[in-house]
Amino acid sequence: MEVExxxxxxxxxQLEGLYTEWQAAVVPNPKLLLLNEGLATxxxxxxxxxxxxxxxxxxxxxxASGSRPVAQAYAGHQFGVFNPQLxxxxxxxxxxxxxxxxxxxxxxxKGSGRTPFSRGGDGKAALGPMLxxxxxxxxxxxxxxPSTRALAVVATGEAVQREQPLPGAILARVASSHLxxxxxxxxxxxxxxxxxxxxxxxxxxxxxxxxxxxxxGERYLAFVEAVMQRQAKLIAQxxxxxxxxxxxxxxNMSIAGxxxxxxxxxxxxxxxxxxxxxxxxxxxxxxxxEQPRIGQWNLVRLAESLVPLVDADVDQAIARLTETLxxxxxxxxxxxxxxxxxxxxxxxxxAEDDALMEDFLLLLDDEHADFxxxxxxxxxxxxxxxxxxxxxxxxxxxxxxWAAWSERWLARLGNVRPFAAVGVAMDAVNPMYIPRNHQxxxxxxxxxxxxxxxxxxxxxxxxxxxYSARPEYLPxxxxxxxxxxxxxxFCGT
Numbered sequence: 001m002e003v004e005x006x007x008x009x010x011x012x013x014q015l016e017g018l019y020t021e022w023q024a025a026v027v028p029n030p031k032l033l034l035l036n037e038g039l040a041t042x043x044x045x046x047x048x049x050x051x052x053x054x055x056x057x058x059x060x061x062x063x064a065s066g067s068r069p070v071a072q073a074y075a076g077h078q079f080g081v082f083n084p085q086l087x088x089x090x091x092x093x094x095x096x097x098x099x100x101x102x103x104x105x106x107x108x109x110k111g112s113g114r115t116p117f118s119r120g121g122d123g124k125a126a127l128g129p130m131l132x133x134x135x136x137x138x139x140x141x142x143x144x145x146p147s148t149r150a151l152a153v154v155a156t157g158e159a160v161q162r163e164q165p166l167p168g169a170i171l172a173r174v175a176s177s178h179l180x181x182x183x184x185x186x187x188x189x190x191x192x193x194x195x196x197x198x199x200x201x202x203x204x205x206x207x208x209x210x211x212x213x214x215x216x217g218e219r220y221l222a223f224v225e226a227v228m229q230r231q232a233k234l235i236a237q238x239x240x241x242x243x244x245x246x247x248x249x250x251x252n253m254s255i256a257g258x259x260x261x262x263x264x265x266x267x268x269x270x271x272x273x274x275x276x277x278x279x280x281x282x283x284x285x286x287x288x289x290e291q292p293r294i295g296q297w298n299l300v301r302l303a304e305s306l307v308p309l310v311d312a313d314v315d316q317a318i319a320r321l322t323e324t325l326x327x328x329x330x331x332x333x334x335x336x337x338x339x340x341x342x343x344x345x346x347x348x349x350x351a352e353d354d355a356l357m358e359d360f361l362l363l364l365d366d367e368h369a370d371f372x373x374x375x376x377x378x379x380x381x382x383x384x385x386x387x388x389x390x391x392x393x394x395x396x397x398x399x400x401x402w403a404a405w406s407e408r409w410l411a412r413l414g415n416v417r418p419f420a421a422v423g424v425a426m427d428a429v430n431p432m433y434i435p436r437n438h439q440x441x442x443x444x445x446x447x448x449x450x451x452x453x454x455x456x457x458x459x460x461x462x463x464x465x466x467y468s469a470r471p472e473y474l475p476x477x478x479x480x481x482x483x484x485x486x487x488x489x490f491c492g493t
Contacts, residue, residue: 005064028157030170032051040151043105054152054154074087074182074185075182084189086186087117091112109172126169131447136440139434179203220309236336244287247265304321376395382420393469394474431466432468434466436476
């Protein structure tokens with residue numbers, strides 16, 4: 001049954017010392033631009049009520065019952081440099097929604113004005129980046145990758161000053177929580193052991209409740225292991241669709257194992273492990289191929305923060321945490337292997353398959369082949385798809401240069417089941433449509449510069465069914481044309 005928006009305030013009640021109570025800035029003319037009706041229904045909320053009251057409620061102009069807005073505190077390593085105090089400089093946690101299954105979800109505003117953590121910023125957000133986060137979050141969700149999602153985008157009716165005045169907006173974001181590695185760093189650097197224990201227990205109760213049966217340091221050691229397992233799988237999923245987060249700072253790594261903070265992220269067209277889109281990542285720290293390494297680096301920062309809880313003997317705590325963290329490469333490699341095996345139609349994967357997968361990626365790298373379409377080409381070959389049908393869908397033919405590798409691959413597939421059935425299974429895990437960078441920019445430009453939301457709505461519809469090839473969606477599968485120029489992303493702050 002749908003209900004009007006009612007919130008709980010567990011974070012505010014249980015974690016005093018990790019926030020400042022705050023209110024959203026007053027905006028002149030809030031207007032609901034996008035409402036995620038599917039997400040609202042999943043949360044058990046009334047779409048009708050949100051249509052009527054969402055502009056005020058989801059911009060912080062009016063508080064829902066039970067709401068206790070707070071700006072969360074956290075620290076973080078930004079491009080490897082530690083900042084002991086970051087925090088929600090333009091955001092507020094309004095509270096938690098309890099869905100019909102009893103699960104709690106954070107409702108969080110982005111672009112809601114200055115807070116004590118603003119560090120000189122204006123606390124506002126421009127419409128374009130907020131629409132972009134809505135779009136990417138929905139694409140990730142449709143791809144089956146854990147992600148924060150936007151419940152709504154609300155126009156504020158005011159301009160925000162960047163290089164030029166831009167229309168302002170607020171994003172209402174839903175997440176399993178907004179606890180980050182940086183949240184733990186904030187407490188650890190201040191040596192607040194009692195608060196650190198409360199924070200860890202809160203995170204465990206919310207995200208890893210099975211660990212509550214463990215006592216003492218074993219609980220917190222198991223917590224690091226559990227976060228590590230989720231992050232290994234998440235990053236492997238990113239790699240499987242060519243997603244590049246772009247700013248994997250420790251304050252952007254979610255304890256819940258969700259993709260969070262879609263700033264300068266983008267999806268790769270031509271396969272290249274060194275691909276970087278972010279304008280501020282000049283040294284390639286967060287390049288596509290570096291993401292697994294950075295994931296482990298961030299987990300080490302989490303483990304450092306939890307040393308006091310794991311063992312009173314610091315050396316013993318470090319030794320036990322180190323032993324745990326050393327399992328990350330194996331966990332990640334297993335997750336990566338399983339994902340890429342499915343992408344290649346291999347059902348019973350083993351470590352010997354790594355060479356076959358890696359050699360295929362080397363082929364793609366050498367030929368600057370499109371990462372997304374390459375796997376659809378292989379699947380079409382298995383299904384003996386006619387040339388005319390491939391061209392109507394935008395699926396390239398398998399090039400002759402892949403012949404030697406293809407022989408190895410077909411031999412690996414063997415005769416367990418018909419190749420056509422393998423191709424169908426591959427299509428179910430290899431997207432036909434990703435947020436192609438040029439299509440994203442075209443849609444955002446239309447929405448922000450021409451007040452035309454139709455291209456954005458069409459792109460959202462395409463990305464909602466990423467595995468189903470349709471001739472009418474041909475432009476959305478095509479790689480970025482060379483005339484579009486080198487693509488760069490920006491944080492959008």
